Amino acid sequence: MQPSLLTKTKMTPAPFASPILITRPTLPPIERFEAHLKEVWFNRVLTNQGSKHRQLENNLTTILGTRNVRLFNNGTLALILGLKALGIRGEVITTPFTFPATPHSLVWAGATPVFCDIDPMSLCIDPNRIEALITPRTEAILGVHVYGIPCDVEAIQAIANKYSLKVIYDAAHAFLTEIDDIPIASFGDMTMFSFHATKLFHTIEGGCLAFNNTELGEILNLLKNFGIKDGEAVVMPGLNAKMNEIQCAMGIEMLKEAGVERERRKPLRKKYVELLSEIEGIDCIVLPDGVSDSLQYMAIRVDENKFGLSRDQLQEGLNNFNVFPRRYFFPLCTDYECYKEAVNDGVPAARRAANQLLCLPFYGEIEIEAIARIAEMIAYLGKNKGDHFL
């Protein structure tokens, strides 16, 4: 029988020789990308909705299981312009446990974020707390499928229907996520995906909106291209948020890689879960039944009382072993100076999550032995209360 992780923790584990970061972007074979580059060099169409743009948009429409997709040069601009296209300017109920891009997009779109606490299990906006925050100025709910874990889409839609609100999802982490085999983009009025380099599927920088209301497509085409219609007329104050042909080429090739990368991550997550479940005070974030997720992050919750170290002490201890997990998402959005006024600390579950969650290194190329070593380091730090390092 293999010795248990905990019996092996008397010896100080050796630090990694080179840093182990939270992620390492996936790339397609360079020859395939070069072939696209040659085509672009030959055609001299570099941006403004060229053939690669059309191809990627079509491919994504099929993969995301939606009627329409529009591409953008990053997820943040996609979200801002999506909100603009939906005409949302009032209050929007959203989560504080997210990347700053979520509430910032609301402000840039001219709306007001109203922060709602999260469900402690799913870490997504808690539908049971939304209704209490609805006022005559409320226009929408902006949920975030944090770490690719879906929001309670049915409960959110029921509230939206009752109060005639729009529903927008920030699915920056949720590429390929499905609920009971239904693609995540099927829910709500609009879904944003980020295609940043650190994501399962990426275009280096980029993002898209997926939506079923085809009328929004024309408005979005204008909003991301200065508001220019038919080459000359300017019909609204749009931005420049177009995805260029090189980004689209990366996307076309990355679509062939994302599924493979996700498969590679499955045994890695399994290994983490198997080893970390032996450690008291460390809980792996699990998915609800029926959900298949993006395998974007490997998140753990650190219970200081049981583990013996706080999340921050664990992070510091791992850093000393040359391992660099990330505190996604700390600080809480409601603690940013710009949003402090927007909440009266009614978000205890989100605050706990921001203080306890840690995302461990997780990407297809990380070796299973490295995961075993990281788990051993965590066990060692907990058992020795980090004495050696802290």
Ligand code: T4K
């Ligand atoms: N909504 C949500 C919920 C989001 O999480 C995000 C973005 C957005 C909206 C906005 O979408 P975009 O506008 O970004 O499309 C990273 C990403 O930059 C950001 O896209 C992502 N969320 C966020 C959760 O993570 P940082 O500040 O942590 O990135 P950075 O540069 O520290 O990179 C993380 C690690 O990855 C580093 O340890 C190094 C490694 N790395 C990174 C890059 C960029 C590489 O090895 N190579 C690279 O090229 O935000």
